Amino acid sequence: MSFNNIITFKVIAQEKPNVIRNCRHCKRSTEYFCSDKFRVNANQKMIDIWLIYKCLHCESTWNYPILSRVHVNRIDPILHQKFMNNDQETIWYYAFQINKLRKLCDAVKKDIQYELIKEKSNLISSEMTVRICCKYDFGLRIDKLLAEILNISRSKVNTMAKEKMFLLNPNVPISDKVIDNLQVTVKGNWHEYVSPSLF
Numbered sequence: 001m002s003f004n005n006i007i008t009f010k011v012i013a014q015e016k017p018n019v020i021r022n023c024r025h026c027k028r029s030t031e032y033f034c035s036d037k038f039r040v041n042a043n044q045k046m047i048d049i050w051l052i053y054k055c056l057h058c059e060s061t062w063n064y065p066i067l068s069r070v071h072v073n074r075i076d077p078i079l080h081q082k083f084m085n086n087d088q089e090t091i092w093y094y095a096f097q098i099n100k101l102r103k104l105c106d107a108v109k110k111d112i113q114y115e116l117i118k119e120k121s122n123l124i125s126s127e128m129t130v131r132i133c134c135k136y137d138f139g140l141r142i143d144k145l146l147a148e149i150l151n152i153s154r155s156k157v158n159t160m161a162k163e164k165m166f167l168l169n170p171n172v173p174i175s176d177k178v179i180d181n182l183q184v185t186v187k188g189n190w191h192e193y194v195s196p197s198l199f
């Protein structure tokens with residue numbers, strides 16, 4: 001009888017992406033890190049909010065605009081409080097808006113450290129499904145992550161992909177980046193490729 005195991009892996013980002021932009025003080029393009037602080041400005045009833053970045057070398061600041069001249073009544077009071085308190089989860093949310101940051105900077109450094117946490121372990125079956133939870137998008141590729149999860153080389157992953165041993169849900173190419181809740185079912189004689197001790 002064939003049955004399917006689901007094993008969930010969580011990708012936990014360990015740091016926020018740095019950005020590359022010109023520093024007036026260093027007089028060259030440098031790396032900026034997120035300071036973990038918002039700057040909130042209130043002018044009458046109009047609010048401006050930035051997330052502060054600092055040059056790695058001279059600590060010059062760059063303010064990433066989050067809200068510009070928004071009437072205080074139009075901001076959710078809970079969110080407003082989070083900006084005032086430098087709420088970490090809110091900071092991480094904005095620090096991972098990579099597409100927006102890329103437009104305002106020269107580049108965003110996406111090769112950040114992450115931890116892979118396995119949530120459920122089970123034994124060998126004819127099929128195995130890996131579910132990936134990834135809260136923040138930082139351009140991590142599916143084939144790279146699969147190689148890490150299955151503890152095999154990237155070329156082995158590509159060989160298995162050519163042999164149609166992976167079924168992706170949603171059905172995206174294996175060279176795409178990881179999306180939250182992606183499920184990869186490994187079919188066929190996958191235990192010949194993957195060490196069962198891993199699970």
Ligand SMILES: [Zn+2]
Binds near residue numbers: 024026055058
């Ligand atoms: Zn600098």
